[in-house]
Amino acid sequence: MxxxxxxxxxxxxxxxxxxxxxxxxxxxxxxxxxxMKEPAIDVQAHRGGTGLMPENTVASMLNAVKLGVKTLELDCSITADKKVVVSHDPYMSADIMLKPDGSPISKEEEKGLAIYKMPYDSVRSYQAGVKPHPVHQQQAHVKTYKPLLSELIDSVEAYVKANHLKPVCYNMETKCMPQYDNVFHPAPDEFVKLVMEVLKEKGIQNRVIIQSFDVRTLQILHKHYPAMQTSLLVYGQDSFETQINKLGFYPTTYSPYFSLVTPELVKAAHTNHVTVLPWTVNKEEDMKQMATYGVDGIISDYPDKLIGLFGNYQRP
Incomplete structure (x- = not known):
């Protein structure tokens, strides 16, 4: 035939x-x-795309929007004066930050420079984007600073509007761990309250998902802000069912380290109406593998690679 x-x-x-x-x-x-109206994979720029621009900065987020990502992934910390600042580390990392006068920060002193012990004016004075990144050596050098969450949102929303782009989404991590309560951050109920105040003020709750390794913040959101989307970050070897039992409810998204993802995991999540979002996937072969498993999105330091594979959210 x-x-x-x-x-x-x-x-x-x-x-x-x-x-x-x-x-x-x-x-x-x-x-x-x-x-082709929208890429099948939700392309998420990890910290705005750390492989390309200084992480968790306005510059990195705007660059990611220009590239055509759908979702900006970022981290939230809290200052001494209760401001929500965008930062992965709860202190001034010796690897990527410089003191206000441009001098280096030693490993011995970095944890003493805790964001939670500084007012935001002091946090803002530290220099980001100047020191060569120890891992992402092709990252652009752009002298900048750790922005307030409110400033970052305003900058992104203004850029999107001015350029007549589709609204982007935000995946925000609460950098919270039980052993660091009242040391590097406030207790989880206050942490959540401070973040939600910013989101409500900006009116973008419906485009935000809040992620965390700390089930406490997600449980607080589930109880007091049930309309908010939540994402459980996972690193350990426990099964999907075990992780969900620890959390106590099905989140919007299950977000494991990418090497933990299997077709069986994706099936288990989808059966329970939970999306799967692996992190942090930087090699193209791994990106392709994740897609064959049926994941719903991918977090990467190199969103340009993801866009090359799966398409541009702004110009499909």
Whole structure:
């Protein structure tokens, strides 16, 4: 039997096969346009795309928006004067920060420079983006600082509006751990309250998901802000069911370290209407592998690679 010749078109990680006989070029084109309205994978820029720009800065977030990501992943810490600042480390990291006068910070003194012990004016005076990154050596050098969450949101929203772009989403981590309560951050109930105050003021709650390794912050959100989307960050080897039992409810998203992801895990999550979002995936072969497993999004330091594979949210 002679089989019809097929035209195979790759859209994101999905191969679409269309027989050359029986349809028109126009209908195939229209079908592809329909399927390409939005990338199949939610491209998330880790800390704004640390491989490209200084992490967790306005510069990195705007660069990610320009590239065409859908979601900006970032970290929240709290200052002494109860401001929400965007920072992965709860202190001034010797690896990426410099003192206000441009001098280096030693490993011995970095944890003594806790953000939770400084007013925001002091936090802002430390220099980011100047020191070469120890891992991401191609990262651009842009002298900048740790911004307030409110400033970062304002900057992104203004850029999106001015350039007539589709609204972007935010994936915000509460940098919170039980052993560091009242040392590097406030207790989780206050932490959540401070973050939510900013989100309510900016009116973007429906485009935000809050993620954490600390189940306490997610439990507080689930109880007091049930409309908020939540994401459970996972690193250990415990099963999906065990992790969910610890949390006590099904979050919007299950976000494991990428090497923990299997087709079986994705199936278990999807069966319970939970999306899967692995972190931090920086090699293209791993990105492709995650897509074959059926994940819903990918967090990467190199969002440009993800966009090259799965498409541009702003210009599909």
């Amino acid at each position: 002679l089989l019809p010749v097929t035209l195979v078109t790759y859209i994101g990680n999905v191969a679409m096969a269309a027989p050359l006989g029986g349809d028109t070029l126009s209908s195939r084109h229209n079908n592809r346009i329909h399927l």
